[in-house]
Amino acid sequence: MLRRTFLASFVAIILLGWSRPLKPEAVSGFPTRPKLVVVLVIDQFRYDYLMRFRPYFVKGGFNRLLDGGAVFTDCRYDYATTITGPGHATLLTGTYPYAHGIIENEWYDRELKRKVYCAEDPSTHVVAGSKKAGGAPGFSPRNLTASTLGDELRLATNFQAKVISISLKDRAAVLMGGHDPSGAYWYDPESGGFVTSSYYMPALPAWVNDFNQQPPSKPYCGQKWQALAETPGADHAKPFAELRGAEEEPCPGPKYLHWLDSTPFMNQIELAFAADAVRSERLGKGPETDLLTLSLSVNDYIGHQFGPYSPEVADATLRTDHYLAEFFADLDKLVGLNNVWIAFSADHGVAPTPAFIQEHKLGMGMAHPASIRDAAEKALMQAFGAGSWIEAADETSLYLNRETLRTRNVAEAKAEEVAADAASSLPEVAAAYTRTQFMTGTLPNNPIARKAANSFNSKRSGDIFLVYAPYAVPSYNATGTTHGTPWNYDAQVPLIFWGSAFKPGYYANACQPIDLAATLAARLGLTQPSGSQGTPLASSLK
Numbered sequence: 001m002l003r004r005t006f007l008a009s010f011v012a013i014i015l016l017g018w019s020r021p022l023k024p025e026a027v028s029g030f031p032t033r034p035k036l037v038v039v040l041v042i043d044q045f046r047y048d049y050l051m052r053f054r055p056y057f058v059k060g061g062f063n064r065l066l067d068g069g070a071v072f073t074d075c076r077y078d079y080a081t082t083i084t085g086p087g088h089a090t091l092l093t094g095t096y097p098y099a100h101g102i103i104e105n106e107w108y109d110r111e112l113k114r115k116v117y118c119a120e121d122p123s124t125h126v127v128a129g130s131k132k133a134g135g136a137p138g139f140s141p142r143n144l145t146a147s148t149l150g151d152e153l154r155l156a157t158n159f160q161a162k163v164i165s166i167s168l169k170d171r172a173a174v175l176m177g178g179h180d181p182s183g184a185y186w187y188d189p190e191s192g193g194f195v196t197s198s199y200y201m202p203a204l205p206a207w208v209n210d211f212n213q214q215p216p217s218k219p220y221c222g223q224k225w226q227a228l229a230e231t232p233g234a235d236h237a238k239p240f241a242e243l244r245g246a247e248e249e250p251c252p253g254p255k256y257l258h259w260l261d262s263t264p265f266m267n268q269i270e271l272a273f274a275a276d277a278v279r280s281e282r283l284g285k286g287p288e289t290d291l292l293t294l295s296l297s298v299n300d301y302i303g304h305q306f307g308p309y310s311p312e313v314a315d316a317t318l319r320t321d322h323y324l325a326e327f328f329a330d331l332d333k334l335v336g337l338n339n340v341w342i343a344f345s346a347d348h349g350v351a352p353t354p355a356f357i358q359e360h361k362l363g364m365g366m367a368h369p370a371s372i373r374d375a376a377e378k379a380l381m382q383a384f385g386a387g388s389w390i391e392a393a394d395e396t397s398l399y400l401n402r403e404t405l406r407t408r409n410v411a412e413a414k415a416e417e418v419a420a421d422a423a424s425s426l427p428e429v430a431a432a433y434t435r436t437q438f439m440t441g442t443l444p445n446n447p448i449a450r451k452a453a454n455s456f457n458s459k460r461s462g463d464i465f466l467v468y469a470p471y472a473v474p475s476y477n478a479t480g481t482t483h484g485t486p487w488n489y490d491a492q493v494p495l496i497f498w499g500s501a502f503k504p505g506y507y508a509n510a511c512q513p514i515d516l517a518a519t520l521a522a523r524l525g526l527t528q529p530s531g532s533q534g535t536p537l538a539s540s541l542k
Contacts (some may be wrong), residue, residue, distance in 0.1 A: 033524055034286035034499060038331070039149070039293045039516070040510055041083060041091060041503040042320065043172065043300035044483065045346035046308060047075065047492045053317050056230045060325035065344055068499035070540035075515075077348070079454035080467060081396055082483050082490040085118040086455070087347025087513075088295060092148040094517030094532030096454035101145035101458050102175060104477045108392035110398050111192035112228045113393070116141055119171040121199060128188060128195040136428050139170045147515045148529035149180030150291050156526050157288040164281055165291075166194075166274050168266060168297035172347075176293040182281070186504045187270065187297075189261045192217045192252055207280035216269045217260055221251035227315050233357045234311040260306070263445035264319040266298040271323050275330040285337035289524065295347070296320065307353035307481045308489075330366050341499030343520060345513050348483045351471065355478040363471025364477060367428035369395045372466060379422035384410050390419070395474045395484060397462030398423070398454075412436070412463070428472040435463045451486040502540050511537060 019526040050062060055065045065071070079086070079096045081104055089102040097103045102118050109116045124138030150163035163179030168187040174197075177184040181200070182372040185208065188195045192531060193212030196204060204212075227234035235239075251258070260266065274294050277283065283290040299316055310478075331340055351357075354365035374391040380389035387408065391401040400415055408518045416434035423432040431448055438456045443449040452465050468474060470487050483490040501523050518534030521527070523541055 002158070014355055015091050032501075034341045034354075034501070036278070036331075036335050036341075037175070037289060037291045037520065037524070038340060038342045039092070039291070039502060039520075040324075040342060040344045041088065041172070041176070041293070041295040042344075042346050042357070043169070043295055044303040044348060045299055045493065046315075046349040046489070047073070047319050047494050049308075049313075053232075053314060053321075057321045058325050060328055061321035062324065063321075064325070064328055065496045065498050066371055067343070068504050069344075069496040069538070070505060071504040071506060072511050072537070072540075074247070074493040074508055074510045075345070075495035075513060076488060076510070076515075077491040077493070078451055079488075080448075080451040080486040081455045082348035083387065083471040084169065084300065084347055084484065085171045085175060085272065087146060088172045089118075089146075091345055091347065091513050091516055092150065092176045092178065093144070093146040093529050094149070094514045094521070094534040095146055096514070096533070097457050098454055099146055099531035099533070101143055102461065103455060103456055103460050104394065104396065105171065106394075107397070107460050108394070108462065109460075110391075110402075111396075116143070116395075117171075118172040121197070124197045124199045125194050126188070127201060127204055128191060129193060129204050129212050129375050135214045138199060139174050140197060140199035141174050141177070144175060144179070148176070149520055149529060149530045150176075150293065151178040151528070152180055152521060152526045152529055153289065153291055153524065154180055155492050157417040159289040160286065162281055162283055162286060162290040163212070163293070164277050164283065165293040166270065166277060167295035169271055169295065170197075172295040172297060173293075176295060181306045185273070185277075187266070189257055190254075193461065195223050196267075205280070207276060211273055211276050215252060216272065217252040219258060220260060220263075225265070225315075227311065228318050231311060231315040231318055231498075240312050240315065248327060262298070262301050264283070264298060264302070264323075267296050267320050268323045268326075270294075270296060270298075271327040275327060275334070275335050284339060300503055303350050304482060305480055307479070308350050309352060309356060332438055338500065339498070341501060341520075343516050344494055344496040344498070345516055346493035349488075349492055350483045351473045351481050351485070351489050353479050353481040354473050354475055357471045357473065358478075363469065364427060365467055365471070365473065367472040367474045369393070369474050372423050372426060372429060375399060375422045375426055376419040376464070379417060381416050383418045384415070389415070392462075394462075396466050398464040398466070399462040400464075402455075407523065416463050423464060423466060428469055429466060430469040430472075431467040433463070433465045433467075438465070448486055450476075497537075497540055501542055503542055505540075507539060509534075509539065514531050 085105040093100045119139040121140035126136045163314040165184040167173040170186040173184045173186040185194045224239040358365040394400040413436040420432035514534035523537035
């Protein structure tokens, strides 16, 4: 009897234990999660900015990440079209355009007979608090053909995790946020406030309307963009920019908003909005890990205008550092930084300006995309007769007119070869690859061809893919610059992981920005995004 009683009690205890779900932290080796993950992207931010300007950084901004994070010093994109849309999609999907579909900011659509924007969605409309900004065609991730880190986090938590995506640029917010975020917001320069799309919600939340009502630009009225005292190379007696000729307008008026849109003050406005999102959406306070994706866009506007070696870019970087220190302090108050992981990277770098390139004898400087199309068209006419042989072109692609090819009975592969040979004969073109080479796997066996292949999408890309020569910049003036090539000045970006899960230090092993999503997914215990080809950076994980 005693033995039976003991056995029954023992079995009851075991069954009772099995009936209670184990908390994740109670299982040995189970990856504990933070309350909030922040993926911070700075648009057009080269890795060398962290080193060149570090002597001028304040304690709590970039230095917080550099001193306490896992810093990867050799992180480079392994694809060719290093621009905003593809870059933001790549970071959060962990794959390249061949899989996620965002081949450029816009591309030619053969069926529609026009260029399409990477985030366009005519079935939606902009949602804003003012009539001026609302009602325009909206945006969505319908062109994104892969899941993101945020999508996988939402799926794994039965949609209990919140995912909020914020940027000045609509395409950055849309592509980082993924297919089903809790919210995606971007800045509307016409109204001077943050907006969204009907894809996400029918109306702005009250907290966004409240933020826009201030309005956020008003505190900057009357200010000049003046160099900080510590900005190297700046003429401190002369402002970088100031607004003139708008005295008749109340501030902030249209002229002022247009002027402000190209100053570093926009980063402070955006980070204030992000802090308000954390507070109002109670990010980091829910039952699951939340995700905030945040892209600072104005650095790109300034970099295009002045180039990476300008005092304007130096000052914008230092001001970004100050604003990030304020934002991280806000996160500490709102969530507690001990409960936060931060991953930091950039969507691309940038080339020096053509004037700078020529002054320092680095290369040819300015390239002219129109001359490449003209050379290809001329060669096609010489080979096959007069006609409209090229249907569309942009900086990296030529689209042949297939109707002309059919009418003249010219094989596509032969026409592609003629056009590619003509393009590659020009000094500003390093290589020109054909659709046939991509589709048949007959590309040259070299790193540049591999990067081009990672950029090629069979449903969206053109017939000839162009790679510019090093330091040949497709810019339309000598003092402005751009990006979009596979060369390291465009491809090398920061990659830093900060937080309790990561081992601080400097890691010189080669890695790629696609490793950001892979590393976070692995450490959070998530399925990798659908197309992810990144490798979790295990050396940095505790």
